[in-house]
Amino acid sequence: MSPLESVVILIAGVGAGTINTVVGSGTLITFPALLAFGVPPVTANVSNSIGLVPGSISGAVGYRRELSGQRSRTLRLVSASLIGGLIGAVLLLALPEGAFATIVPVLIVLGLVLVVFGPRLSGWVARRHESAGGLPEHGAWWVWPLVLLAGVYGGYFGAAQGILLMAIMGIGINETLQRLNGVKIVLSAVVNGIAGVLFAIVADVDWHVVLLIAVGSIVGAQIGASVGRRLPDAWLRAIIVVVGVVALVVFLRSS
Template structure:
């Protein structure tokens, strides 16, 4: 990489860190930049995952107050997404590139639809429950299953995994947006950490790109957490839908 390309990757890491802790589509920005500076797709994907781990760490630290409020959900999100990520990381290494290209954009678009419609869906779900006024602060078995699947997708590719987790948590629980943002950031971290352990052992990585992404993303992740905890619910949903649709369109075309 030239000096200007290195600077571009560093700046991309900063912006991707902010996206990790807010709308959850960091790879939409960072993955194409790594391709643009000459990394092969699989190397770029694996290096991108490793380079964004510091964003998840600093973002989760920024959300530490929110994560302490619901320790049971925090532990469940951590474990389910880490477990799912193991399978996703091995799929990335075992399957030919592009296997999920026809399916993933539509999954992201569905997640965007669910996030956008979440207030209406949640009200309908509350009316159908025996205890419509009781808030759901525990993850149901179905929510846990979808969290594992989201973790698997995060380990495989990751673009839009934060949007998917926001949809899972938004429909499966009654947490406020700041808690969803915190848990979503932790989910991305869990998936990336497990995938990183696997990639470091068996994958080809570009350590210069990883170092530059990491240096920028560790700052961006914390800044994003400060923004995300103050973000109004409507603004959060609008930004998630816009970012998710952008991700899907990018992957389709």
């Protein structure tokens, strides 16, 4: 890999770290860049997943204020992400390339619809639980299994995982989007982390790529945290939709 290509991947890592912290879908910056420089698709996917873990950790540190008071909720959802991420990583290694090509766009569209109609849907969910004293701290019963499924998707590919997580938690948990965004960053780190451990053991990893993306994503995550945590919920919701639409277009054009 030439010095110029290394610099481009480093910059892509910065962009991915920034977007992952604010919204998600940073993979749609780094993954195409790796493919453009001739990195094999599976190697690019696994190397990207490992490289983005330090950025997610950096983003969680940047959102530590929003994470305050959510320890129990976060730990409960982390268990779902651990299981889902491991399943997704196994599927990536076991299934032929392109097996999820048809379902990825559907999941992105579904996530965007849920984000757009999130306030109405969350209000409806809250009203349904009023007779029982409101939503529990951890959210509606279906949040955990859906977070697990999002983890499966994230372990397999990862793009738009953050959008799906924000849609699920935004509807099923009575909390502000900014505080849920902090939880999302932790869950994304867990999914990429558990998948990365498996990939490091059994898959073909390009460690030069991992290092470049890791350094870039750490820097980008701090940029994203400083900007994203100041956004009102309405702005954050709008940015999620815009990034999601771009992610959908990029994926459809590349598939």
